Amino acid sequence: MKRFKTILHGLIVPVILLVIWEACARAGLVSEVVLPAPSAVALKWWQSLLPAQPFDPAAGTYLAWAFSGELLHDAYASMFRVLVGFAIGAGLALPAGLLMGANPRIYDLFNPLVQVLRPIPPIAYIPLAILWFGLGNPPSFFLISLGAFFPVLMNTIAGVRHVDGIYLRAARNLGVKPLTMFTRVILPAATPYILTGMRIGIGTAFIVVIVSEMIAVNDGLGFRILEAREFMWSDKIIAGMITIGLLGLALDVAMNTLNNYLLRWHRGLEH
């Protein structure tokens, strides 16, 4: 009941804004091209969610048909890029960060390079990405993995370096050898940091995917809203933006759920 009330409470402001927006659009205060009515946006969103063609058993299964809408196709394409790019970026950053965090020599060797490269926004790599990887998915993967790489790297390093010495002492007292120390003590102790890095990393990956789709590919949500601009379909642009927002939210919720599960032992997360 209380939850229901909270939800209701949170809806007040958005609903009022929507009503004002709709009223302005209907009254003709703003041009349809500049700002279409929310109802038009919603309609467009629903239309692009549904399959474009009627169901034809000869063309494929019902399920494939049900998911053949443009929006779902684009959302899938974008999500796929985010996940592949993130997997590459985080997959490289995690071992690199563990090594740099655990070994001062390696840290001293690589830290200057990291500090110089880190402030370059992934978007600045676009020209190089196209030169190196041409068009299609590869430059996207490259840019997204870059976006995910540094947050995961920095947080992993910090996590390993901040492991409380008392755990190391206790483990040495139990007779723990270096490899076990790493996998059973240092790694879990650093998980809160690592997961924070992953959460930031997937957020960056999601920003980069939209930008990268505006340059080198011909599907995905980023591509779709840029394409809609060419035809001045502002309802489609906004519908695409809303989808991007929903996907971003879904990613964050998924990350958060994973966090809460993996860190169920962690003091900071007591509910």
Place this chain on the structure above:
Amino acid sequence: MSSQIIVTGVNKVFRTPEKDVVALKDINITIEPGQFVCLLGPSGCGKSTLLNAVAGFSLPSSGTITASGVPVTGPGPERGMVFQEYALFPWMTVAQNIAFGLEVKGLGKAEIAAKVDSLLDTLSLKDFRNRYPKDLSGGMRQRVAIARVLALDSPIMLMDEPFGALDALTRRNLQDELLRIWKAFGKTILFVTHSIEESIYLADRIVVMTYRPGTIKRDQWVDIPRPRDPADPAFNELKRELGRLVMEEQQRHAADELKLAAVD
């Protein structure tokens, strides 16, 4: 192998840029197997330094320490340590914490499970086996830490102010538990405390240490039969005597701090 601890001519100097601090000076003690020995003194008297040297975390600058006949060169499971800060691994459940040392030893799954079960029983932790340390009270956490060390089957138990952070009732409760375990398992215990009452309540023998440089001021045997009653006249007489010794050192400590503050 006897679980004897022999400390011979141990010195420990901490070098700082300003000056060298002599934390331990010419310490000689022999602790016989099965003895319960308390190291007592004000903070800064080197009692924890001595314990850490026996544990192997911080080796002496000179002198030797042997435990069970083997020279101490580093930390090891044959000298299990219970820390004041519990030092439980927060990502492991109670049972996993206790099992960890056994897994490191390479014991089989069934053997580990049986041992963990019996220790959970010994320390009344059965209902908490799948809890994480964050969900436990301080007293419960220290029970787990004790169980973790008992699991190692180490003949020697080192304890660094283990009950310092607990309230008086929980503390008494754990002290009784510790005495029971000490009797049942026949451990040699070296226990650091700054509580005079705690040392008399627990120990066979109390080693009072001086403030910088850390030396042995008094090696006091406690003959009061157990269970000891803190209201007992003999208990109080010893408490008064040790209190006087510790206060002398505490005053030197305080004077030193004032001097340092004046320099600043």
